[in-house]
Amino acid sequence: MDRRASEKDDDTSAKERPTLKTLAFMTGLGVTTVSRALKDAPEIGAETRRRVQLVAKQIGYRPNRAGVRLRTGKTNVISLVLNTEHELMSFVSDIIYGVTEVIADTPYHLIVTPYSRSQDPLDPVRYLVETGSADGVIISRAQPNDPRARYMLEHGIPFATHGRTDMGLVHPYHDFDNYAFASEAVRHLAGIGRRRLALLTPPIGLTYRGHTVDGFTDALSEVGASEVPFNTVTIDHSIEQIRMRTAQLMRREDRPDGFVSSAAAATLAIVAGIEDAGLKLGRDVDVVSKQSSELLHLFRRELFVVNENFRLAGSELARAVLGWIGGAAPGSLQSLSKPGEVLPYRHSGGQ
Amino acid sequence: MDRRASEKDDDTSAKERPTLKTLAFMTGLGVTTVSRALKDAPEIGAETRRRVQLVAKQIGYRPNRAGVRLRTGKTNVISLVLNTEHELMSFVSDIIYGVTEVIADTPYHLIVTPYSRSQDPLDPVRYLVETGSADGVIISRAQPNDPRARYMLEHGIPFATHGRTDMGLVHPYHDFDNYAFASEAVRHLAGIGRRRLALLTPPIGLTYRGHTVDGFTDALSEVGASEVPFNTVTIDHSIEQIRMRTAQLMRREDRPDGFVSSAAAATLAIVAGIEDAGLKLGRDVDVVSKQSSELLHLFRRELFVVNENFRLAGSELARAVLGWIGGAAPGSLQSLSKPGEVLPYRHSGGQ
DNA sequence: TTGGCAATCTGTAACGTTTCAGTATATTGA
DNA sequence: TCAATATACTGAAACGTTACAGATTGCCAA
Numbered sequence: 160m161d162r163r164a165s166e167k168d169d170d171t172s173a174k175e176r177p178t179l180k181t182l183a184f185m186t187g188l189g190v191t192t193v194s195r196a197l198k199d200a201p202e203i204g205a206e207t208r209r210r211v212q213l214v215a216k217q218i219g220y221r222p223n224r225a226g227v228r229l230r231t232g233k234t235n236v237i238s239l240v241l242n243t244e245h246e247l248m249s250f251v252s253d254i255i256y257g258v259t260e261v262i263a264d265t266p267y268h269l270i271v272t273p274y275s276r277s278q279d280p281l282d283p284v285r286y287l288v289e290t291g292s293a294d295g296v297i298i299s300r301a302q303p304n305d306p307r308a309r310y311m312l313e314h315g316i317p318f319a320t321h322g323r324t325d326m327g328l329v330h331p332y333h334d335f336d337n338y339a340f341a342s343e344a345v346r347h348l349a350g351i352g353r354r355r356l357a358l359l360t361p362p363i364g365l366t367y368r369g370h371t372v373d374g375f376t377d378a379l380s381e382v383g384a385s386e387v388p389f390n391t392v393t394i395d396h397s398i399e400q401i402r403m404r405t406a407q408l409m410r411r412e413d414r415p416d417g418f419v420s421s422a423a424a425a426t427l428a429i430v431a432g433i434e435d436a437g438l439k440l441g442r443d444v445d446v447v448s449k450q451s452s453e454l455l456h457l458f459r460r461e462l463f464v465v466n467e468n469f470r471l472a473g474s475e476l477a478r479a480v481l482g483w484i485g486g487a488a489p490g491s492l493q494s495l496s497k498p499g500e501v502l503p504y505r506h507s508g509g510q
Numbered sequence: 511m512d513r514r515a516s517e518k519d520d521d522t523s524a525k526e527r528p529t530l531k532t533l534a535f536m537t538g539l540g541v542t543t544v545s546r547a548l549k550d551a552p553e554i555g556a557e558t559r560r561r562v563q564l565v566a567k568q569i570g571y572r573p574n575r576a577g578v579r580l581r582t583g584k585t586n587v588i589s590l591v592l593n594t595e596h597e598l599m600s601f602v603s604d605i606i607y608g609v610t611e612v613i614a615d616t617p618y619h620l621i622v623t624p625y626s627r628s629q630d631p632l633d634p635v636r637y638l639v640e641t642g643s644a645d646g647v648i649i650s651r652a653q654p655n656d657p658r659a660r661y662m663l664e665h666g667i668p669f670a671t672h673g674r675t676d677m678g679l680v681h682p683y684h685d686f687d688n689y690a691f692a693s694e695a696v697r698h699l700a701g702i703g704r705r706r707l708a709l710l711t712p713p714i715g716l717t718y719r720g721h722t723v724d725g726f727t728d729a730l731s732e733v734g735a736s737e738v739p740f741n742t743v744t745i746d747h748s749i750e751q752i753r754m755r756t757a758q759l760m761r762r763e764d765r766p767d768g769f770v771s772s773a774a775a776a777t778l779a780i781v782a783g784i785e786d787a788g789l790k791l792g793r794d795v796d797v798v799s800k801q802s803s804e805l806l807h808l809f810r811r812e813l814f815v816v817n818e819n820f821r822l823a824g825s826e827l828a829r830a831v832l833g834w835i836g837g838a839a840p841g842s843l844q845s846l847s848k849p850g851e852v853l854p855y856r857h858s859g860g861q
Numbered sequence: 862t863t864g865g866c867a868a869t870c871t872g873t874a875a876c877g878t879t880t881c882a883g884t885a886t887a888t889t890g891a
Numbered sequence: 892t893c894a895a896t897a898t899a900c901t902g903a904a905a906c907g908t909t910a911c912a913g914a915t916t917g918c919c920a921a
Contacts, residue, residue, distance in 0.1 A: 176640070178908085179907065179909095180907080190908085190909095191870080191872075191873095191910090192869080192871070195870090203870080204869060204870085207870085221640075222907080223580070223906085223907050225580035225907075226580055226876095226909090227907080227909085228576035228579075228908090229574070229577055229580050229875095229876045229906090229908070230875075230876055230907075230908040231876085231908075232876085236621075241606075243607050243610065243611070246603070248603040248803065249599050251602060251603035252597070252599040252603050253599075255602065256594050268623075270587075270620060270622075271606055271610060271620050271621075271622060273606075273614070289527070290575070291527070292575070398805070402808075431808045452599065453749070454749070454778055457749070457778040457779065457782045530879095539900075539901090541877090541878085541901085542879080542901055542902075543899080545880095546879090555898080574877050574878070576876080577877030577878040579906090580877080580878070581877075581879050581880085581905075582879065583906085
C-alpha cells in the first residue's frame with residue numbers, strides 16, 4: 160500500500176514531484192536537453208523545445224529551488240529589511256503588498272528580515288550578503304550617508320532604498336517628495352492666514368528629514384511666515400511624548416498657529432495635545448499632515464491631509480530591484496513620487 | 511589581482527564562504543566527520559567534536575541552506591499566508607513582528623505568501639505544499655470548515671491558524687476570545703444604561719464572527735437588552751459603506767443607543783456615521799470597540815476600547831508551528847488570549 | 862571521396878549537504 | 892593467540908540543477 164519507496168531510477172508513474180529526470184524519461188531525451196529546452200536555449204530544435212515545454216506544462220513541472228540555488232547561486236529571493244520598532248504600521252503592511260504585487264508573477268519569494276533597535280542596522284544586510292540569502296534587498300529609512308547602501312554596493316548585491324542617500328553613489332531608490340510636501344503644506348497654511356508654524360519632523364538621521372525641513376523653511380521665507388521651533392520630538396517618539404510636548408508648546412505665549420506633521424499617528428497626538436491645552440483645531444490652529452491611509456479626515460474634519468502611497472512605494476522598489484538584477488543600470492531605476500494637493504475635509508457620507 | 515578563480519580543490523586561504531570541505535581541510539578530517547561533529551552525533555570523539563566546533567565558530571561557518579535543503583528537504587522557512595485586501599493594517603505589521611521575534615534565534619526565515627480576492631484561498635497553500643517551499647505555514651482568517659487546514663493536515667505539513675476551525679480536526683491555533691470580548695462589551699454598555707445595541711461583526715464566513723455574535727446575543731439576554739440588527743455591513747466593508755449604513759441606521763426611529771465594533775478602523779466609520787446623523791457620542795450613543803493599537807482614545811475620548819495584541823498572536827503562532835515541526839503534539843499547541851477589561855478614556859497628557 | 866561545419870543532442874561533473882556502508886584501530890574475552 | 896566487538900573515522904552516492912566538453916548526424920564544398 161505504501162508507494163513511498165521509489166524504484167531507484169525509472170520514475171515512470173511515481174507520484175513524487177517531477178524533476179528534469181522525469182521529463183527526460185517521458186520525452187526520451189537527455190536531462191541536459193530538457194533543461195535547455197525549458198529555457199529556450201538556441202541549440203535546441205524548435206519541435207523538441209515545444210514538445211518538452213508541452214509535457215512540462217502537462218505534468219506541472221516546477222524547477223526545484225534548492226537545486227537551482229545550489230548550482231547557480233541564484234536564490235530567487237528578495238529580502239525586505241525592516242526595523243521592528245520604528246516603521247509605521249501602515250508602511251509595513253502596504254509596502255509588503257506593493258512588493259508582492261510585483262513579484263507575484265515571477266519566481267521570486269519575499270522574505271522579511273527584521274532588526275531591532277539594539278542592533279546595528281548593518282547586521283541584517285551583512286547577514287544577507289554573507290550567507291547569499293537573497294538576490295536583491297530592499298531597505299527603508301535611508302540615511303544621507305548610509306553604511307548599508309555603501310556595503311551592498313561594495314559587495315555587488317542589487318538593492319533599492321526607500322528614501323534617497325547623499326553619498327555621491329548611485330543606486331535605485333524610491334522616494335516621496337517631502338520637500339514638495341512640506342513647502343506645499345506651508346503655503347497652504349499661509350494661504351489661510353497662518354503665520355507662525357511648527358514642524359513635526361521625521362526622525363533625526365534620515366535623509367527625508369532634511370528634505371522636509373528644507374521644504375518647510377524655504378516656503379516659510381517665501382511666504383514670509385515664521386517658524387516656531389518644535390525640536391524636542393519627532394514622529395518616531397511615542398504618542399504620549401508628542402502629545403505632552405505639543406500641549407506644553409500650545410500653552411506658551413508664542414505658540415504656533417499652524418502645524419505641519421510628517422505622519423498620521425503623530426498628528427493624532429498633536430491634535431490631542433492642542434486640545435489638552437484648551438485650544439480648538441480650525442479656530443486657534445490648523446494642521447496639515449501626511450497620511451498613508453485615508454483615515455485622518457474621520458478623526459477631525461478640520462485637518463488638512465496629503466496622501467503618501469506606500470503600496471506604490473513597495474511596487475516601485477520591487478520593480479527597481481528586479482530591474483537591477485535583470486541588468487538595468489542602477490541610475491535608471493530611481494523614482495520620486497510627487498505629493499497630490501493639500502486636501503481639506505470632504506464630506507463623503509450622507510445620501 | 512582577481513582572486514575569483516579558485517584553485518580547484520585545496521581551499522586553503524580562499525576568501526570564499528567556508529563549507530564543510532573547508533573545515534575538513536583545516537581540521538584534517540573527512541567531510542562526513544565534520545558534518546557529524548557539528549551536529550553532536552554520538553560516534554564522534556569528544557575532543558574532535560570540540561575542535562571542529564571551535565574552528566567552525568572561528569571562521570564563521572554557516573551551513574549552506576541550498577545544500578541542506580536539496581539533500582534533506584528541510585527548508586528552514588516559515589510561510590505567512592496573507593490576504594492582500596482584507597487583512598487589517600495593524601494585523602499584518604504586528605503579526606510579522608511577532609513571528610520574527612520568535613524565529614530570530616533559529617535558522618528559520620519568514621516568507622510572506624500573498625493571495626488576492628480573486629484567488630481561491632487554497633491556492634497559496636497548495637503552492638507551498640506542492641513545491642515544498644516551507645516547513646511550516648501560518649494562515650489567518652480561519653473558517654469553521656477550513657479547506658486549507660484540511661488540506662495541510664492531509665498533506666502532513668505543520669501549520670497554525672489565527673482563529674479556530676470547527677471541523678473536529680485538531681491543529682495548533684491562536685485565537686482571541688471574541689466571545690468574551692463581545693459579551694463583556696454588552697455588559698459594559700448595559701452597565702451604563704444602554705439597552706438597544708447594534709453589533710458590527712467580523713466578516714461572514716470566519717469562525718470568530720460566530721464567537722462574536724454568540725457572545726453578543728448571550729450577554730444581551732443575560733442583561734435583558736435587545737439587539738438592533740446591523741447586518742448589511744461587516745468590518746471588511748469600506749469605511750465609506752460602514753459610515754453610510756451607520757448614518758442610515760441612526761436616523762431611524764428605532765436606532766440603537768450602543769454599538770459593539772470588532773475593529774478600530776470600522777469604529778472610526780461608525781462614529782463618523784453617528785455624527786453624520788447629528789447625534790453625539792457619549793450622550794446619544796456609546797461605542798465599545800476592539801483595537802490593536804492604542805489610538806482610539808485619541809480619536810474620541812468617549813470611546814470604550816478592548817485591546818487585542820496581534821504581536822502576541824504572531825509570537826504564539828510561530829511558537830506553535832515551530833513546536834509542531836519539532837514533534838510536539840498539535841493539540842498541545844493551542845492558545846486563547848483573554849481580553850482585558852473594557853477601558854474608558856484615561857487622560858494621559860497634561861501635568 | 863573526404864574534410865569541414867552546422868545543427869542537435871548527450872554524459873559527466875560540480876554546487877554543499879547528509880546518509881549509507883563501510884574501514885582501520887584499539888580493546889576485550891576466552 | 893585469535894576472534895569478536897566497540898570506537899572513531901571515511902569515501903561514495905545522492906538530492907536537482909546547470910555548464911562544460913564532447914558526440915552524432917547530415918550536408919556541402921572541394
